[in-house]
Amino acid sequence: MELRHLRYFIAVAETGSLTEAAERRLFTSQPSLSRQIRDLEDQVGVALLNRSARGVELTVAGKAFIDHARLALTQVDAAVEAARRAAQPAKQRFALGFLTGQEMAWLPEAMQLLRAELPNIDVTVSSDYSPDLAQAVARGKLDLAFVRAEPDFDLEYRVVRQEPLVVLMPSDHALAARAAVSPADLVGEPFIAMANKAKVLRSVVDSYLERTGIRIEPTQCVDNPAMVMSLVASTRGLTLIPAYVENLMPWSVVSRPLAGDIPTIGLAVGYSRTNTSPILKLFLSRLDELIARVSRTVARTS
The missing domain is CATH 1.10.10.10 (Winged helix-like DNA-binding domain superfamily/Winged helix DNA-binding domain)
Structure with missing residues (x-):
């Protein structure tokens, strides 16, 4: 075989x-x-x-x-x-991955965290869907990734932030005039759901709708934020999505917070427990510092 x-x-x-x-x-x-x-x-x-x-x-x-x-x-x-790394021991590589869009908040501070080590290491950065990043970590292609806690991979996860979900809508939608949108406002509107590839986000949204007693049949299912925003603008649909996507929005869509019990989704760093990289060990030892730095930056810009 x-x-x-x-x-x-x-x-x-x-x-x-x-x-x-x-x-x-x-x-x-x-x-x-x-x-x-x-x-x-x-x-x-x-x-x-x-x-x-x-x-x-x-x-x-x-x-x-x-x-x-x-x-x-x-x-x-x-x-x-592992063999490729062993064959080139002169300069260590540290490979970071980011859920697309999250690098805007986390990458600058992560590089600051590693600034003393940068002359001695090669840092590579990539962005992708969360399941693909988790798979890359599991296969040793990435040392660490900022992802959802994907359940299908044998990785260690440490939550670094809880992100609120917001309602995404066309910029000229009637609900855009409101300060906040209630779950009942979603009923009767075209609704764009995340596809099964975005398993963690889909589960959070489904649980929230069930908890609030709202039944919605999605009109579309997609698996990446760019396509979500495109469909919101073109089909005049609504969706629930993590607030970090606000950094990527075009002029044709806007977001509004949810009223009441606001659902959140965790952003975590995922890494393999079998990875013996000293740079990974250093990064994890300073993770609390990184979280605090990013939290201060977000607070200043909010």
């Missing part, structure tokens, strides 16, 4: 389509991918996928197999990254 068999199988399982996995994820032909999947099933000795005109679904055996396949690839990626 080769690693490519595992990667191909996971791609097919996640897309639910041999054609889509071949063309968009793996850049190979569909017949070639089908042969690779059959080879894998022959080696395992059981069917891992059910194929139909609607696409493919995991069999019971496939569901049992995929978690182990993902873990195997994660361990391989971590081993490769």
